[in-house]
Amino acid sequence: MALTQLELATEAIEILSKRTCEYLINDMSLEIEDTTVSPSKIDSFTLESYTSLINLKFDMNGTIGLSVSTSLAKFMVSQFIFGEVSDEEVEEMAGDSVAEILNVVLGNVIKDFTVVRKGGKVDISTPYIMNKTTKISTAKSGLMVVNQFSTNHGKLILTYFG
Helix, strand or coil: CCCCHHHHHHHHHHHHHHHHHHHHHHCCCCCECCCCCCCEECCEEECCCEEEEEEEEECCCEEEEEEECHHHHHHHHHHHCCCCCCHHHHHHHHHHHHHHHHHHHHHHHHHHCHHHHCCCCEEECCCEEECCCCEEECCCCCCEEEEEEEECCEEEEEEEEC
């Protein structure tokens, strides 16, 4: 029996959330207040300051998003950069850091999606970056599944739009 779009979206966010938490805790030494993975279907929410989006196509169509607060984005940059950088340079690199994290983590876990394990094909686009807090709402026929985390350096939201 094939999974519904909601089941595919929920599974994708669950798998991505678990791996993202592992990465942030183990590789970036972040503290996450609650690592419970509990994606929920919603109609609207507000993105954080830095957001990266990656489109999925072929046997799973939709968009995966990673949105983080300004303070968390700046912390992520500090983990990638060695040496002194200006505040202006940090702001310029913040969106790129969020995009790189989403790209790497999604690339690592996509093989675990049921649709791929059953022989399906899912391609991912290059990441898109948005640097602005924006409210997102679904169309009547749209689907949005989110999972949110709070860290010791700010907020993180993982989203599936379909």
